[in-house]
Amino acid sequence: MVATKERILHTSTELFGRQGFAGTGMNQIVAEAQAALGSIYHFFPGGKEQLCEEAIRTSGQIYLHLIEAVIDTAPDVTEGVRDFFTGAGAHLVATDYADACPIATIALEVASTNDELRRATADVFELWVAAASDRLETAGIPPHTARELSLFALAALEGAFVLSQASRSIEAIEAAGTNVVACIRAALS
Amino acid sequence: MVATKERILHTSTELFGRQGFAGTGMNQIVAEAQAALGSIYHFFPGGKEQLCEEAIRTSGQIYLHLIEAVIDTAPDVTEGVRDFFTGAGAHLVATDYADACPIATIALEVASTNDELRRATADVFELWVAAASDRLETAGIPPHTARELSLFALAALEGAFVLSQASRSIEAIEAAGTNVVACIRAALS
Numbered sequence: 001m002v003a004t005k006e007r008i009l010h011t012s013t014e015l016f017g018r019q020g021f022a023g024t025g026m027n028q029i030v031a032e033a034q035a036a037l038g039s040i041y042h043f044f045p046g047g048k049e050q051l052c053e054e055a056i057r058t059s060g061q062i063y064l065h066l067i068e069a070v071i072d073t074a075p076d077v078t079e080g081v082r083d084f085f086t087g088a089g090a091h092l093v094a095t096d097y098a099d100a101c102p103i104a105t106i107a108l109e110v111a112s113t114n115d116e117l118r119r120a121t122a123d124v125f126e127l128w129v130a131a132a133s134d135r136l137e138t139a140g141i142p143p144h145t146a147r148e149l150s151l152f153a154l155a156a157l158e159g160a161f162v163l164s165q166a167s168r169s170i171e172a173i174e175a176a177g178t179n180v181v182a183c184i185r186a187a188l189s
Numbered sequence: 190m191v192a193t194k195e196r197i198l199h200t201s202t203e204l205f206g207r208q209g210f211a212g213t214g215m216n217q218i219v220a221e222a223q224a225a226l227g228s229i230y231h232f233f234p235g236g237k238e239q240l241c242e243e244a245i246r247t248s249g250q251i252y253l254h255l256i257e258a259v260i261d262t263a264p265d266v267t268e269g270v271r272d273f274f275t276g277a278g279a280h281l282v283a284t285d286y287a288d289a290c291p292i293a294t295i296a297l298e299v300a301s302t303n304d305e306l307r308r309a310t311a312d313v314f315e316l317w318v319a320a321a322s323d324r325l326e327t328a329g330i331p332p333h334t335a336r337e338l339s340l341f342a343l344a345a346l347e348g349a350f351v352l353s354q355a356s357r358s359i360e361a362i363e364a365a366g367t368n369v370v371a372c373i374r375a376a377l378s
C-alpha cells in the first residue's frame with residue numbers, strides 16, 4: 001500500500017514538474033504510475049489538487065536535504081554553493097534538460113490561479129532560503145545579508161534553469177554560479 | 190480587422206503569461222477577446238500553438254524595447270539595470286503579482302513538451318541577453334564578461350519573479366537587483 005502511494009506521488013511529482021499542473025491529467029498519472037484511478041482517490045481524496053500539493057511539499061523536503069548535504073559536505077560554504085550550481089548543470093544535461101527545479105513550473109502557473117498551491121510553493125522556497133541563510137550566517141555573514149544573498153542565489157538558480165531549459169545549454173547556469181559565488185565571497189571578505 | 194487580430198493576440202499573451210499554455214483554452218480566448226472562434230482561426234490558422242508562438246515573439250519585441258528604453262534613458266548602464274529591477278518590482282505590486290515575465294511560465298511548461306514553442310522562448314531570451322550585453326560592452330566591459338553578466342542578470346530577474354510571485358513579496362527582486370548591480374559595478378571598476 002505504501003509502495004503504491006509512493007509510486008503515485010513520485011510519478012505525479014515528475015509529471016507536474018515537467019508539464020505543469022494544467023498540462024498533467026489524472027489519466028496520465030494513472031497510466032504512468034500503473035495505479036487504478038480508485039486507488040489514487042483512496043490515497044488522495046482531494047484529487048489532483050491534493051496530489052499536486054503533496055508533490056510540491058515532498059519534493060521541497062527532498063531538495064532541502066540535497067541543499068544541506070551539498071553545502072555541508074563541501075570544504076566551505078562558497079565551495080558548497082559552487083558545487084550546487086555545478087551539480088544542477090550536470091543533472092540538467094544528464095536528464096536531457098528535463099529535470100530542473102521540481103516546483104518552479106507549477107509555481108509560475110498557479111501564482112495567479114490557485115492560492116492553496118501558491119502557498120505550498122512559497123513555503124518550499126522559504127525552506128530552501130532559510131537553509132542557505134543559516135549556513136551563510138554560520139560562516140560569519142550577518143543575518144540580513146545572509147538572507148538577502150540566499151534569496152538572490154535561489155533566484156539566480158531558478159532563473160538560470162528557465163534560460164538553460166529554453167536554450168538547451170548550461171551557459172546561464174555557469175554564468176549565474178560564477179556571479180553568485182563572487183557575491184558570497186565578497187560578503188565573507 | 191487589424192484591431193481584431195491585435196485584440197486576440199493581446200488577450201492571448203496575457204492569458205498564456207498568467208495561466209500557461211495548457212491552462213489556457215481557446216474558448217477562454219474567444220470569450221475574453223470578444224472574438225468569434227472562426228476569426229481566431231482566420232488570423233491564426235495554426236490554432237492555439239500558432240497563437241502562442243506569436244504571443245511569445247510579440248511580447249519578446251515589446252520587452253526588448255522596454256529593456257532598451259529603460260537602460261538608454263538612465264544616467265549609466267548600472268543605474269539602468271537598477272531601474273529595470275525597481276520597475277519590475279513596482280509593476281508586480283501594481284498588478285497584484287500577476288504580471289511578471291510574459292514568457293517564463295510558457296518557457297518552463299514547453300521546455301520538455303513542445304520544441305517549436307521552446308525555440309520561440311529561447312529566441313526571445315537571446316534577444317534580451319544580446320540587448321543587455323551590447324550596452325555593457327558599450328560601457329567598457331569585455332564581450333565575454335558582458336555576455337556572462339547579461340545572462341546572469343536575466344536569470345536573477347526571472348528567478349526573482351518566480352520567488353516574488355510565489356511569496357507575494359518583492360523581497361527577492363530587491364535582493365537580486367542589489368547583487369546584480371554590485372556585480373556590474375565590480376566589472377566596470
